[in-house]
Amino acid sequence: xxxxxxxxxxxxxxxxxxxxxxxxxxxxxxxxxxxxxxxxxxxxxxxxxxxxxxxxxxxxxxxxxxxxxxxxxxxxxxxxxxxxxxxxxxxxxxxxxxxxxxxxxxxxxxxxxxxxxxxxxxxxxxxxxxxxxxxxxxxxxxxxxxxxxxxxxxxxxxxxxxxxxxxxxxxxxxxxxxxxxxxxxxxxxxxxxxxxxxxxxxxxxxxxxxxxxxxxxxxxxxxxxxxxxxxxxxxxxxxxxxxxxxxxxxxx
Amino acid sequence: xxxxxxxxxxxxxxxxxxxxxxxxxxxxxxxxxxxxxxxxxxxxxxxxxxxxxxxxxxxxxxxxxxxxxxxxxxxxxxxxxxxxxxxxxxxxxxxxxxxxxxxxxxxxxxxxxxxxxxxxxxxxxxxxxxxxxxxxxxxxxxxxxxxxxxxxxxxxxxxxxxxxxxxxxxxxxxxxxxxxxxxxxxxxxxxxxxxxxxxxxxxxxxxxxxxxxxxxxxxxxxxxxxxxxxxxxxxxxxxxxxxxxxxxxxxxxxxxxxxxxxxxxxxxxxxxxxxxxxxxxxxxxxxxxxxxxxxxxxxxxxxxxxxxxxxxxxxxxxxxxxxxxxxxxxxxxxxxxxxxxxxxxxxxxxxxxxxxxxxxxxxxxxxxxxxxxxxxxxxxxxxxxxxxxxxxxxxxxxxxxxx
Numbered sequence: 001x002x003x004x005x006x007x008x009x010x011x012x013x014x015x016x017x018x019x020x021x022x023x024x025x026x027x028x029x030x031x032x033x034x035x036x037x038x039x040x041x042x043x044x045x046x047x048x049x050x051x052x053x054x055x056x057x058x059x060x061x062x063x064x065x066x067x068x069x070x071x072x073x074x075x076x077x078x079x080x081x082x083x084x085x086x087x088x089x090x091x092x093x094x095x096x097x098x099x100x101x102x103x104x105x106x107x108x109x110x111x112x113x114x115x116x117x118x119x120x121x122x123x124x125x126x127x128x129x130x131x132x133x134x135x136x137x138x139x140x141x142x143x144x145x146x147x148x149x150x151x152x153x154x155x156x157x158x159x160x161x162x163x164x165x166x167x168x169x170x171x172x173x174x175x176x177x178x179x180x181x182x183x184x185x186x187x188x189x190x191x192x193x194x195x196x197x198x199x200x201x202x203x204x205x206x207x208x209x210x211x212x213x214x215x216x217x218x219x220x221x222x223x224x225x226x227x228x229x230x231x232x233x234x235x236x237x238x239x240x241x242x243x244x245x246x247x248x249x250x251x252x
Numbered sequence: 253x254x255x256x257x258x259x260x261x262x263x264x265x266x267x268x269x270x271x272x273x274x275x276x277x278x279x280x281x282x283x284x285x286x287x288x289x290x291x292x293x294x295x296x297x298x299x300x301x302x303x304x305x306x307x308x309x310x311x312x313x314x315x316x317x318x319x320x321x322x323x324x325x326x327x328x329x330x331x332x333x334x335x336x337x338x339x340x341x342x343x344x345x346x347x348x349x350x351x352x353x354x355x356x357x358x359x360x361x362x363x364x365x366x367x368x369x370x371x372x373x374x375x376x377x378x379x380x381x382x383x384x385x386x387x388x389x390x391x392x393x394x395x396x397x398x399x400x401x402x403x404x405x406x407x408x409x410x411x412x413x414x415x416x417x418x419x420x421x422x423x424x425x426x427x428x429x430x431x432x433x434x435x436x437x438x439x440x441x442x443x444x445x446x447x448x449x450x451x452x453x454x455x456x457x458x459x460x461x462x463x464x465x466x467x468x469x470x471x472x473x474x475x476x477x478x479x480x481x482x483x484x485x486x487x488x489x490x491x492x493x494x495x496x497x498x499x500x501x502x503x504x505x506x507x508x509x510x511x512x513x514x515x516x517x518x519x520x521x522x523x524x525x526x527x528x529x530x531x532x533x534x535x536x537x538x539x540x541x542x543x544x545x546x547x548x549x550x551x552x553x554x555x556x557x558x559x560x561x562x563x564x565x566x567x568x569x570x571x572x573x574x575x576x577x578x579x580x581x582x583x584x585x586x587x588x589x590x591x592x593x594x595x596x597x598x599x600x601x602x603x604x605x606x607x608x609x610x611x612x613x614x615x616x617x618x619x620x621x622x623x624x625x626x627x628x629x630x631x632x633x634x635x636x637x638x639x640x641x642x643x644x645x646x647x648x649x650x651x652x653x654x655x
Contacts, residue, residue, distance in 0.1 A: 110364055114364075161434075165360055165361045165418065
């Protein structure tokens with residue numbers, strides 16, 4: 001009974017969030033909506049990550065759980081070489097687990113700008129969550145009509161003292177909160193990294209970007225593509241899901 | 253026998269073999285001259301190292317919380333009221349300043365590096381290298397300036413520059429992370445890329461705000477030139493009762509060790525050069541004695557005392573040494589003056605920066621070193637003449653006449 005009720009509440013929330021607003025949304029609404037769309041109150045997502053480099057290419061399978069905007073658990077499932085490697089983020093802290101070493105390591109801030117699992121994502125990219133709302137001044141700088149959707153271009157400029165290195169970020173969002181593009185600029189306003197949505201589909205009852213590509217603009221032929229294979233949102237997760245114990249034991 | 257007559261005899265004997273004596277004197281000249289020049293260079297290096305060690309945010313003394321050196325961080329900080337320590341304005345102290353120094357991580361759009369994040373009072377940093385460092389951009393305007401200064405090498409690594417923003421992350425008193433963005437006011441050019449990569453400066457209150465403390469981690473004290481360290485150290489230890497007062501030797505053990513090694517190097521070089529020289533001197537003197545067996549035997553036969561014979565050889569040795577040393581000292585001084593403008597070592601600066609030696613080496617010649625070299629040489633000259641003199645007294649007049 002309780003479960004059914006929470007599902008009901010969740011789906012109302014989701015519907016409420018997903019239906020285009022009659023009035024013009026603010027930049028903050030759009031960004032918050034986009035963040036929540038990918039995460040929900042809780043989520044369970046399975047995806048494939050394809051890393052492309054000029055001389056090689058590889059594919060890994062990953063499963064991820066999230067709760068709220070802060071907690072995430074990510075685990076590699078294939079290939080066998082990587083299977084079991086996991087990452088836990090709870091609030092401000094981040095830990096990695098390597099089964100071969102049978103050790104969890106707390107990731108210091110100094111390492112969070114490094115690439116995660118050899119991809120074009122850094123640990124910081126994974127932990128960004130609601131930073132955008134706190135540390136940036138958001139403004140809608142463009143608006144265009146594409147069929148039945150309105151597409152907004154949002155410019156996010158970090159506050160003077162914000163712990164953000166980018167000069168600015170430009171987000172392109174559809175009115176149903178699907179993110180189409182995200183570009184990171186350095187402080188000379190040169191674009192450095194770009195995330196583009198290649199496919200949009202229906203998963204877990206939501207309209208989502210199902211295939212996204214992150215590329216480094218200063219190095220050609222170098223990108224990471226993430227394809228979402230299945231997604232569930234607002235599901236019940238075990239209480240101890242986001243703990244070091246789960247990270248280590250591999251329990252799901 | 254009159255001393256002047258002995259000197260006269262020795263002097264004449266010396267010039268019987270003009271070439272031999274001149275070669276010997278030349279050798280002594282070169283030895284003394286080279287020792288002096290090398291000594292001046294090593295002293296220059298030594299002083300440069302000491303100054304660098306003191307300039308690099310150490311000062312002659314540094315007051316820190318107990319245990320700070322083993323585990324530097326904001327946890328080992330202390331409250332500091334200058335008014336409670338009037339000794340800081342006393343005789344012998346050129347200046348002092350307080351700082352907050354914490355290990356931190358600096359991040360730009362492209363790179364991340366580990367650094368020391370140092371909050372300073374810009375006005376009183378004239379006691380460290382920061383006081384006269386070359387800056388591209390602007391210097392910090394005051395203790396509450398929120399902008400930062402980064403080293404040239406670090407700015408290059410981070411691919412950032414004046415006017416751009418970087419993020420600094422450090423640990424608060426509670427062990428949690430503190431991070432904030434900072435705009436770069438200026439890029440400084442220090443001696444040695446090691447320094448440039450190590451230190452990021454900002455106003456002291458800016459760091460205190462980030463860490464939510466109003467304590468400092470160090471008070472650095474610099475002495476007036478020429479003032480002896482121990483008495484001031486004693487006074488400071490007395491006023492900072494529950495804190496540690498450390499000397500630059502404690503803080504830079506490597507520089508202190510190099511400093512002592514330079515002393516040893518001078519002595520070793522002196523001993524090697526002089527040792528080799530002494531053998532030549534002994535050899536020459538013995539030869540001179542052997543050549544004059546008949547003559548010395550005759551002198552003994554007509555009544556010259558043993559003491560006079562010994563004195564004759566010793567005086568001969570001492571005259572040689574005295575001439576050699578005098579010319580040698582002049583040579584050394586000339587060499588020193590020739591190098592006095594400094595030797596440009598910038599070609600090797602990469603390696604030198606590690607040791608904290610400035611890329612320009614200015615030799616220093618101390619009077620006490622010159623006196624020491626001259627004195628020791630004379631002593632050695634005397635010691636060298638003992639064996640030949642012994643040989644000379646052992647000559648029996650009868651044997652000598654029979655030759």
